Amino acid sequence: MSNQCPSCKQEAMGWFKKVTLGPGRTVACQNCNARVTVPVWTIVAVVPIVAAIFLFNGSAFIIALLVLTIAMSAVWTFVPLVEK
Numbered sequence: 001m002s003n004q005c006p007s008c009k010q011e012a013m014g015w016f017k018k019v020t021l022g023p024g025r026t027v028a029c030q031n032c033n034a035r036v037t038v039p040v041w042t043i044v045a046v047v048p049i050v051a052a053i054f055l056f057n058g059s060a061f062i063i064a065l066l067v068l069t070i071a072m073s074a075v076w077t078f079v080p081l082v083e084k
């Protein structure tokens with residue numbers, strides 16, 4: 001898991017907040033209030049989410065949901081937090 005604040009080394013935020021965080025959006029660490037965000041390259045993880053929703057809109061919702069889950073897990077596991 002990669003939910004560590006780059007400033008205080010404590011858990012910066014909860015799971016949902018992390019996976020819904022995008023480049024350009026900052027969130028205050030729940031411990032030290034440092035502004036943290038995810039690196040710009042996180043956008044590559046968002047592409048399959050958008051593609052899935054676009055391609056499977058309505059007809060195969062379960063596939064879109066599956067891709068979304070995988071992409072969110074990848075963000076949670078691999079994307080480090082950076083201080084803004």
Ligand SMILES: [Zn+2]
Nearest residue numbers: 005008029032
């Ligand atoms: Zn912190």
